[in-house]
Amino acid sequence: MPAAQGAGDPLVGLAGFAHALAAAGLPVASDAVAAFTRALREVEVGNPEQVYWAGRATLCRGPDDIPRYDSAFAAWFGGTVPARTPRSGELPRRARTAAMTTTNGGDIGGDAPQLRVAADDTEVLRHRNIADLTAAERAHLAELIAALRPRPPARPAIRMRPARRGTVDPRRTVRGMLAAGGEPVRPSLHRKATRPRRMVLLIDVSGSMSPYADALLRFAHVVARGNPGGTEVFSLGTRLTRLSRALRVRDPEVALAAAGRAVPDWAGGTRLGETLRAFLDRWGRRGVARGAVVVIFSDGWERGDPTLLAEQMAQLRRLARTVLWVNPHAGADGYEPVQSGIAAALPFVDRLLAGHSLATLQELLEVARRT
Amino acid sequence: MRDSTPTVGSPAELARALDATGYLADDGVAMAAFLAIRMGRPLFCEGEPGTGKTSLATALSEAFDLPLIRLQCHEGIDAAQALYDWDFPRQLLHLRTLEAASTGLLEADTVERSLYTERFLLARPLLRALTEAPCVLLVDEIDRADDEFEAFLLQVLDENAVTIPELGEVRAATPPLVVLTSNRTREVHDALKRRCLYHWLEHPDLAREVAILRRRIPGIGPDLAAQVAHAVHSLREMELLKPPGVAEALDWARALRELDRDVLDAETAAATLGAVLKYREDLERVARAGLDRLLAG
Numbered sequence: 001m002p003a004a005q006g007a008g009d010p011l012v013g014l015a016g017f018a019h020a021l022a023a024a025g026l027p028v029a030s031d032a033v034a035a036f037t038r039a040l041r042e043v044e045v046g047n048p049e050q051v052y053w054a055g056r057a058t059l060c061r062g063p064d065d066i067p068r069y070d071s072a073f074a075a076w077f078g079g080t081v082p083a084r085t086p087r088s089g090e091l092p093r094r095a096r097t098a099a100m101t102t103t104n105g106g107d108i109g110g111d112a113p114q115l116r117v118a119a120d121d122t123e124v125l126r127h128r129n130i131a132d133l134t135a136a137e138r139a140h141l142a143e144l145i146a147a148l149r150p151r152p153p154a155r156p157a158i159r160m161r162p163a164r165r166g167t168v169d170p171r172r173t174v175r176g177m178l179a180a181g182g183e184p185v186r187p188s189l190h191r192k193a194t195r196p197r198r199m200v201l202l203i204d205v206s207g208s209m210s211p212y213a214d215a216l217l218r219f220a221h222v223v224a225r226g227n228p229g230g231t232e233v234f235s236l237g238t239r240l241t242r243l244s245r246a247l248r249v250r251d252p253e254v255a256l257a258a259a260g261r262a263v264p265d266w267a268g269g270t271r272l273g274e275t276l277r278a279f280l281d282r283w284g285r286r287g288v289a290r291g292a293v294v295v296i297f298s299d300g301w302e303r304g305d306p307t308l309l310a311e312q313m314a315q316l317r318r319l320a321r322t323v324l325w326v327n328p329h330a331g332a333d334g335y336e337p338v339q340s341g342i343a344a345a346l347p348f349v350d351r352l353l354a355g356h357s358l359a360t361l362q363e364l365l366e367v368a369r370r371t
Numbered sequence: 372m373r374d375s376t377p378t379v380g381s382p383a384e385l386a387r388a389l390d391a392t393g394y395l396a397d398d399g400v401a402m403a404a405f406l407a408i409r410m411g412r413p414l415f416c417e418g419e420p421g422t423g424k425t426s427l428a429t430a431l432s433e434a435f436d437l438p439l440i441r442l443q444c445h446e447g448i449d450a451a452q453a454l455y456d457w458d459f460p461r462q463l464l465h466l467r468t469l470e471a472a473s474t475g476l477l478e479a480d481t482v483e484r485s486l487y488t489e490r491f492l493l494a495r496p497l498l499r500a501l502t503e504a505p506c507v508l509l510v511d512e513i514d515r516a517d518d519e520f521e522a523f524l525l526q527v528l529d530e531n532a533v534t535i536p537e538l539g540e541v542r543a544a545t546p547p548l549v550v551l552t553s554n555r556t557r558e559v560h561d562a563l564k565r566r567c568l569y570h571w572l573e574h575p576d577l578a579r580e581v582a583i584l585r586r587r588i589p590g591i592g593p594d595l596a597a598q599v600a601h602a603v604h605s606l607r608e609m610e611l612l613k614p615p616g617v618a619e620a621l622d623w624a625r626a627l628r629e630l631d632r633d634v635l636d637a638e639t640a641a642a643t644l645g646a647v648l649k650y651r652e653d654l655e656r657v658a659r660a661g662l663d664r665l666l667a668g
Contacts, residue, residue, distance in 0.1 A: 066571055174466070181482075
């Protein structure tokens with residue numbers, strides 16, 4: 001019946017369809033609707049299939065949009081979606097609301113936390129284990145993390161920049177000669193510029209890592225803000241979730257809330273091998289991991305098969321420039337990498353680092369930059 | 372045809388024109404390309420490698436008898452590589468010649484003007500597309516370029532014009548038909564996508580793949596085409612590092628034709644699997660699963 005209304009007045013129909021799209025999770029900008037209207041003039045409006053394709057070409061912006069578009073189209077125009085086989089790897093991931101982390105990182109003592117923070121020396125806090133902090137100390141730590149100004153690792157660029165030493169820059173030299181009326185001048189020199197190298201952060205959000213999840217996400221946000229085009233962040237748990245887009249928002253609280261909503265498997269189990277394979281298949285091999293500095297934050301508790309993890313780590317090692325493994329437990333005295341996961345992964349890791357405190361996270365940034 | 376933008380009446384008509392070049396477009400591709408032509412908008416194609424994104428541009432150029440200008444994107448690509456550059460060695464040589472011929476009678480302004488003329492301009496793909504339009508401009512693998520380059524491309528696509536400071540504005544008489552492709556190694560900026568029509572290409576279904584094989588490989592029998600298409604489809608179902616695309620299926624069929632095989636049995640498949648699978652791990656996985664099962668489906 002909605003289709004009948006839409007047929008009477010095209011504008012009403014379009015507005016209704018836009019609503020159906022928004023309800024299906026695909027909000028549409030007005031210029032896209034304008035393009036859709038324009039496209040409808042080119043097709044046979046009586047032919048549902050043509051309308052379907054016209055809408056899909058103008059209203060969708062990525063493969064994740066297509067299932068949403070399909071359901072809205074079916075809802076509005078009544079089940080005339082041309083048959084196609086959705087690829088298993090590209091099914092939409094519905095965001096589900098989930099609690100961020102347990103708020104009690106230690107004792108939520110009733111005794112004036114502000115006073116304790118004031119007394120707490122920042123330098124001491126830097127070296128404290130994040131898992132042992134009180135709620136007030138965590139708030140302080142969040143500020144300290146937000147104040148980090150990480151410099152991304154660099155790689156040589158194709159472009160050149162003027163320099164004192166290097167090769168002759170013909171463009172600037174010719175201009176110099178022209179300015180001198182054609183007389184030879186001292187040649188201008190240039191050399192390769194550098195560009196930020198891509199960084200990929202893979203954060204384990206399983207139950208055993210939950211005391212660190214909030215701090216690590218804040219850390220990831222700071223890194224992503226420092227180099228928005230060149231940072232990719234994913235959560236690992238029972239499944240893989242891409243957080244890069246959510247973390248690109250400037251405000252840390254908004255970004256973290258968005259990331260929290262995106263991850264469906266907070267504090268669940270870990271299937272490192274499988275999620276790592278999902279990362280490599282969908283993103284890594286296509287270019288995200290190529291030549292990048294890849295950092296895995298995980299304690300290495302693997303519920304799945306460690307041989308699969310070893311296989312995937314070997315793949316990752318061949319793709320990435322550097323693979324760093326950050327294990328919060330590695331900072332503890334007497335730590336031995338014996339958990340099945342980390343033991344399998346270790347041969348393919350460039351460095352195993354501790355990430356249990358702000359100081360160790362800063363050290364990680366230094367190590368990443370020097371690779 | 373050469374002096375105006377391509378005209379086409381309906382998606383079906385476009386599909387027939389593409390068919391004549393050997394490109395079998397499904398309804399989605401035909402409609403997306405049809406709308407791109409009619410609305411004068413760039414077409415943004417995404418999809419798995421080997422689903423025919425790049426060959427769509429080739430087929431369009433062939434179907435409308437337009438030149439194909441290809442810009443291959445890569446990390447660090449900049450305006451000088453995409454748009455134009457000045458031929459500095461020739462300018463230097465020219466400068467020296469003028470100097471030798473003049474013995475002090477030259478005026479700096481005149482010399483400068485003579486250096487920045489079209490004879491020293493090296494047109495790169497984007498400028499060529501604007502000056503040679505109508506044509507098909509293929510911006511391949513835009514996801515490999517950087518954000519800055521995307522922003523720069525935006526301007527060119529928006530205005531179909533570019534300003535060369537020394538020469539002035541170059542504007543396309545008729546806008547080129549633009550096809551952008553991306554393998555999704557990175558998210559392309561919304562601002563760019565907003566200006567384009569979007570199409571996500573899937574691997575062809577079995578019947579279409581058989582048709583493509585028969586179309587593109589001369590002398591292939593219907594049985595062999597069906598066997599190859601079937602095996603390739605089974606391979607796509609397995610969890611491989613690199614599932615084969617249409618290009619791999621074509622390679623495989625060609626390899627079998629070179630060997631004069633008319634049937635695909637386990638022995639032949641084992642000998643030629645390198646045409647389809649490009650990772651040692653994938654070859655091992657398929658061998659473990661058993662080639663007979665792959666062929667039997």
